[in-house]
Amino acid sequence: MANRDGKHGNGALARLRGAGKSYGALRALDGIDLELRGGELLALLGPNGAGKTTAIGLLLGLVRADAGDVELFGMDPQRIEARRHIGVMLQDAQLPATLQVGELIRLAASYYPAPRSVAESAELAGVVDLLKRPYGKLSGGQQRRVQFALALCGRPRLLFLDEPTVGMDIEARQKLWAAIRHLVAEGNSVVLTTHYLEEAEALADRVCVMARGKVISEGSVEALRARIALKRVWCSTRLSLADVAAWPEVAEARIDGDRLCLSTEHVELLVRRLLAQDASLSQLEVRAAGLAEAFTELTRDDNIALQEAA
């Protein structure tokens, strides 16, 4: 628990415990537990409407939980002492269009006790060449970079980035990733929501997969991928789908174009048997499930992995 000055015993900077939130009949968050530790980057991953933004809204004190506990630096997130140490980049940032980028950064920095200089913030966010430009005249990707500068200018210990690289081209995205890595290497913590698996893969220490208001998987990227131990085997064969589907080493069988697509945990056994029973077998291909497949598998409505996790 937190003591009076917001220090906390177990290293959690932000925490949801059994947190729930409904909008009318819709249960946007259904009793989730989430903990952010010092110096880590936690990625919240999940399909549209999973509850990621609502979870961040609770931690920022923008949304009130109707069940459970929410703590930011061991305090109620609405307390100013807690908010002084966070930087935020939300999806629907509304900023004055006529102010120049440099003015916006100066203004945002003035709310913090020990901010970075405008020059340092601009350098970190890659907006040095935009400082004199009015915000409203920038492209979508440039505006996102400016929003990132505003999020980091207060030298926050904890950054909330809600889909930070949406609308950015590949180069801008890579630069933002590098800046985020730099901030984490300095000891800061980041909570990031994303739809991009490669973003989670590139940045996250921990990934929390959400679906339908619940956390359905939590761990490292490797652990997430390992949750789906299946390999996929494709081949063109004269063996029938029904026959192959009945083999004990085949977890799932379907037709994919002109080939069979088989899922298995025992790939060597399966391939040996396929080749033994069909000497004319062709177009053989074996692939490990990628993170994208693991993710799809995890967030599918009635999936086996989910039942295993329960």
Ligand SMILES: Nc1ncnc2c1ncn2[C@@H]1O[C@H](COP(=O)(O)OP(=O)(O)OP(=O)(O)O)[C@@H](O)[C@H]1O
């Ligand atoms: N203010 C609101 N009023 C009513 N429903 C809301 C409100 N905010 C969110 N919701 C609903 O709550 C659910 C969770 O939304 P949330 O924005 O947290 O999801 P998300 O995971 O961030 O989705 P996305 O990836 O699309 O941003 C959705 O079904 C959404 O329609």
